[in-house]
Amino acid sequence: MKPALVLGALACLYPLAMQAMDQQFYISFGARVLIYAMAAASLNLVLGYGGMVSFGHAAFFGAGAYVVGILAAEGVRSAWIAWPAAVAVAALGALVIGALSLRTRGVYFIMITLAFAQMMYYIFVSLKDYGGDDGLSLPGRSTGFGIDLRGDLAWYYLVLALLAGVLYLLQRLVRSRFGRVIVAIRENETRAAAIGYPVYRYKLLCFVVSGGIAGLAGALIANQSVYVSPSLLHWIQSGTLMIMVILGGVGRFWGGPLGAVLLLTLEETLSGSQMLGAYSLHWQLPVGLILLAVVLFAPQGIAGLLSRRRGA
Amino acid sequence: MPWILFLEQLLNGLQFGLMLFLLAAGLTLVFGIMDMINLAHGSLYMIGAYLMASFSQATGSFWAALPLALAATALVGAMLELTVLRRLYERDHLAQVLATFAIILIANEAVRLIWGSQPIMLNGPAALSGPVELPGGVHYASYRLMIIGVGAAVAVLLYFLVTRTRAGMLVRAGASNREMALAMGVDIKRLFTVVFAVGAALAALAGAMLGPILAVQVGMGENILILAFVVIVIGGIGSIRGAFVGALLVGLVDTMGRALLPMAFALVFRPQVASNLGPSVSSILIYVLMAAVLFLRPQGLFPARG
Numbered sequence: 001m002k003p004a005l006v007l008g009a010l011a012c013l014y015p016l017a018m019q020a021m022d023q024q025f026y027i028s029f030g031a032r033v034l035i036y037a038m039a040a041a042s043l044n045l046v047l048g049y050g051g052m053v054s055f056g057h058a059a060f061f062g063a064g065a066y067v068v069g070i071l072a073a074e075g076v077r078s079a080w081i082a083w084p085a086a087v088a089v090a091a092l093g094a095l096v097i098g099a100l101s102l103r104t105r106g107v108y109f110i111m112i113t114l115a116f117a118q119m120m121y122y123i124f125v126s127l128k129d130y131g132g133d134d135g136l137s138l139p140g141r142s143t144g145f146g147i148d149l150r151g152d153l154a155w156y157y158l159v160l161a162l163l164a165g166v167l168y169l170l171q172r173l174v175r176s177r178f179g180r181v182i183v184a185i186r187e188n189e190t191r192a193a194a195i196g197y198p199v200y201r202y203k204l205l206c207f208v209v210s211g212g213i214a215g216l217a218g219a220l221i222a223n224q225s226v227y228v229s230p231s232l233l234h235w236i237q238s239g240t241l242m243i244m245v246i247l248g249g250v251g252r253f254w255g256g257p258l259g260a261v262l263l264l265t266l267e268e269t270l271s272g273s274q275m276l277g278a279y280s281l282h283w284q285l286p287v288g289l290i291l292l293a294v295v296l297f298a299p300q301g302i303a304g305l306l307s308r309r310r311g312a
Numbered sequence: 313m314p315w316i317l318f319l320e321q322l323l324n325g326l327q328f329g330l331m332l333f334l335l336a337a338g339l340t341l342v343f344g345i346m347d348m349i350n351l352a353h354g355s356l357y358m359i360g361a362y363l364m365a366s367f368s369q370a371t372g373s374f375w376a377a378l379p380l381a382l383a384a385t386a387l388v389g390a391m392l393e394l395t396v397l398r399r400l401y402e403r404d405h406l407a408q409v410l411a412t413f414a415i416i417l418i419a420n421e422a423v424r425l426i427w428g429s430q431p432i433m434l435n436g437p438a439a440l441s442g443p444v445e446l447p448g449g450v451h452y453a454s455y456r457l458m459i460i461g462v463g464a465a466v467a468v469l470l471y472f473l474v475t476r477t478r479a480g481m482l483v484r485a486g487a488s489n490r491e492m493a494l495a496m497g498v499d500i501k502r503l504f505t506v507v508f509a510v511g512a513a514l515a516a517l518a519g520a521m522l523g524p525i526l527a528v529q530v531g532m533g534e535n536i537l538i539l540a541f542v543v544i545v546i547g548g549i550g551s552i553r554g555a556f557v558g559a560l561l562v563g564l565v566d567t568m569g570r571a572l573l574p575m576a577f578a579l580v581f582r583p584q585v586a587s588n589l590g591p592s593v594s595s596i597l598i599y600v601l602m603a604a605v606l607f608l609r610p611q612g613l614f615p616a617r618g
Contacts, residue, residue: 053405100603104610107349107405111545112606115599118538122599126592235538239351239413246410282425288417295411296399 003254008164015156027152028224033264034159035220038166040244040256042213047242048251049174050206051186052102055110056117057241059097060090060211062233063120064218069228070130072138079144083219090215091208093120098207102200114235121233135229142223149223159220163257166213171253173209182206186251247294249303258303266290319450321571322564327456329563330463334518335536336543336555337470338511344550345486346504348397349405351412353515353540354533355419356392360385360516361523361532362427365434374437381520382513389512393505401504420530431529434520459521466517467556474552483507487550539566542598546605548612557613562598569594 011034018026039061046052064086071082097116104112130136141149149155173179185192185199193199222228231237240263248259270283298305339353363384367377396415400408440455474480482503485493494500519532526532543562547554574590581589605613 047406055409100607104606107343107549108545108606108610110349110405111541112603114538115542115602115606119596119599122592122595125595126589236534239409242406243410243413246406250406282421284417285421285425288414288421291414291417292396292411295403295407295414296396299403299407 004167007254007257011160012157015153019153024152027156029264029268031152031156031159032221032224033261034156034163035217035224036241036244036260036264037257038163038220039214039217039241040248040260041167041170042210042217042256043241044245044248044250044252044256045170045174045210045213046207047245048249048255049179049186050182050203050210052203052207053110054101054113054207054210054238055235055242056097056113056115056120056238057210057214058233058235058237059117059120060094060214061218061221061237061241062124062228062230063093064090064215065222065228065232066124066130066136066218067215068142068219068222069136069138072140072142073130073136077139077143079142079149082142083216086219087212087215090218091212093215094208094211095204098204098211102203102207114238117233117238118235121230121235124230124233131229133230135227135231138222138226138228141226142219155224159224162216162220166216167257170213174253178202178205243291247291247301249301252301252303252307255301255303259301262302263287316448316450317571319446319448320452321568323452323456323460324571325564325567326560327460327463327563328567329560330460330467331518331522332536332539332543332563333463333467333556333559334514334521335540336547336559337552338508338514339540340544340547340550340552340555341483341487341507342511343544345483345490345507346401347490348401349408349412350397351409351537352392352415352419353511354537355416356385356389356512356515356533357519357536358423358530358533359388359419359519360512361434361519361528362423362432363516364520364523365432365528366427368434374435378517378520382516385516385519386509386513389515390505390509392512393508397508398501398504416534423530429530431527434523434528436524455524462517462521466514470552479503479506539598542602544612546602546612548614551612551614554612554614561601565601566594566598569597573597 011030014030015027018024018030039057042060043054043057046054046057067086067089068082071077071085076082097113101109101112101116124130125133141155143149145158147154147158149158174182181192181197181202184195185197185202189199218232221232244259244263245256246259247263248257249255266287267283270286294302335353335357338356339350342348342350342353360381364377364381367380367384368374371377371380392415396411400411436455440458442454443451444454444457446452472480474483482493482498485496485498486500486503490500519528539562543558544555545558546561547556547558570591573594577585577590577593
C-alpha cells in the first residue's frame with residue numbers, strides 16, 4: 001500500500017499547490033486526469049488482468065456520459081440518480097456486448113468490440129433530439145453530496161475520492177479469488193476450464209464490472225466538461241484509453257492511472273510549451289515519437305520500467 | 313425514376329467497394345502473413361493522396377503524377393517497415409497497436425507541417441470531368457467510371473500475381489503457415505518488405521483515386537481504416553479473395569443503405585422519423601453485417617489458414 005499512500009498524498013496536495021500559485025486551470029485539468037485514470041484503470045481490468053483486448057471501451061465511457069447528459073436535459077440533475085443510472089446502463093451495455101463478443105477470441109474479439117462501439121457511436125450521432133453530431137451542452141454539473149460542485153476545488157476532491165474508492169475496490173477485486181481466476185484464465189484458458197471454472201461467466205463478469213466503472217468515469221467526464229458529444233465514443237477514444245493502459249503498463253495495478261497521468265500531462269505540456277513556440281501546435285509529433293520510443297525500448301510500459309529499476 | 317437512382321447507387325457502391333479493396337488488400341496481407349495489426353495503413357492512404365496532390369500540381373498532369381505518387385508512397389512504406397515495423401513482428405498485438413497508433417500521430421503532424429491544416433484540392437483529369445451516358449439512359453460521372461475500371465483491373469492483376477507467380481506463391485505460403493514457410497527457406501524478411509511496399513502503393517492508389525471525390529485532409533485515413541478492417545475481418549484475415557468479396561459487400565451495403573434505407577423508412581414512418589433514422593441505421597448496417605459474419609463464421613468468409 002506504500003505507493004498508494006504516496007500517490008494519494010501527492011494527489012491531495014496538488015490542487016492546493018495550484019491554488020497557491022493561482023493556477024485554477026490546472027485544478028480542472030487535474031480532475032480530468034483523475035477521470036481518465038479511472039477509465040484507464042477499468043480498461044486495465046479486462047485488458048491487463050483478463051487478457052481481453054477490448055477495442056471498444058469508449059462505448060461504455062460514452063454511454064455513461066450520455067446517461068448524465070440526457071437525464072440532465074430532461075431535468076434530472078441529481079447525482080444520486082444520474083450517476084448510478086450511468087453505471088447501470090454502461091454495465092448493461094457491457095453485459096450485452098460482452099455476451100456476444102466473448103464467443104470470439106484473439107483478433108476477432110478486438111474487431112467485434114470495435115464494431116459494437118462504432119454502432120453505439122452512430123446511434124448517438126443519430127440522436128438528433130440530444131444534439132446529434134454536435135453534442136449536447138449540460139445545464140450544469142450534477143447536484144448532490146451537499147456541496148457545490150461548480151467550484152473546481154470541490155469537484156477535484158470529489159473525483160479524487162471516487163477514484164480512490166474505485167481503485168480500492170479494484171485492488172480488492174484483483175487480489176480476491178475472482179481476480180486470481182481471471183488471471184489464470186488469461187494465462188491458460190483451457191487449463192482453467194479443465195480445472196472446472198466456468199470460464200465464460202468469469203470473463204463476462206469481469207467485462208461487466210469494467211464496463212460499469214467506465215460508465216462512472218463517463219458520468220464524471222460529462223460533469224467535468226458540462227458537455228457530451230459522440231466523439232466520446234469514437235474509436236480514437238477507445239484507442240486513446242488503450243494507449244494509456246499500454247503506456248502505463250498492461251496488467252500492472254498502477255498501469256492505467258499512471259498511463260493516463262503521463263499521456264495527458266505530456267499532451268498538456270507539449271501543446272502549451274513555450275519552448276516549441278509556434279510549433280507547439282504540432283504537439284502530436286513529439287507525443288507520437290515518445291510513444292514509439294516506449295514501445296521499442298520499454299516493452300512492459302512505464303510501470304514495468306519503474307519496478308525493474310527498483311528491483312535492480 | 314427509381315430505377316436510374318438504383319443503378320447509380322449500385323455503381324457508387326461498386327466504386328467505393330473497389331477502393332476499399334485496394335486498402336484492404338495490403339492490410340490483409342500484412343495482417344495475414346506477418347500477424348501484425350497495422351493501424352498506420354490509413355496514414356499511407358493519406359500520404360498517397362497528399363503526394364498525388366503535390367505531384368499533379370507540379371507536373372500539371374493527373375496521369376504523370378499517379379506513378380510518381382505510388383512509387384513515393386511505396387518508398388515511404390518500405391522505409392517504415394525497415395525502420396520501425398520490422399521490430400514489432402515478434403511483439404504482441406498490444407505493442408503493435410501502440411506503435412502504429414504513434415505512427416498515425418506522427419504522420420498526421422508531419423502532413424500538417426508540410427502541407428498545412430487546410431484540406432487541399434486534388435483535381436481529376438480534365439478529360440474525365442463530365443458525365444457519360446450509359447446504356448439504359450443513365451448519366452454517370454466518367455471519373456467514377458474510370459475508378460471502377462482501375463479498381464477492377466488492379467483486382468485482376470493482384471489475383472494473377474497471387475495465384476500465378478512465384479512471389480504470389482510465397483505470399484500465400486506465408487499467410488497459411490508462417491513458420492513452415494520460414495523452415496522451407498523463404499526469405500521472409502525481404503518478402504515482408506516487398507509486401508509492405510506493395511500494400512503502401514495500393515493504399516496510395518486508393519488515396520489518389522478518391523482524392524478528387526473526397527477531401528484531401530489530415531485524418532482522412534482514420535475512418536476508412538476502420539472500414540478496411542471490417543472488410544478483412546468479414547473476408548477472412550490473409551485472404552485476397554476474402555478482401556475482394558468483403559470490400560464489395562461493405563461498399564455496396566454502405567452505399568445502397570445510405571441511399572435506399574431513408575426511402576424505405578419513408579414508406580413506413582413519418583418523414584421526420586425516417587430522415588433521422590435512415591442515415592444512422594445505414595451507418596450501423598456494415599457493423600451489424602460484420603458482427604453477424606463473425607457470429608456465424610468466426611474465421612471470416614474465406615479463412616486463409618488451413
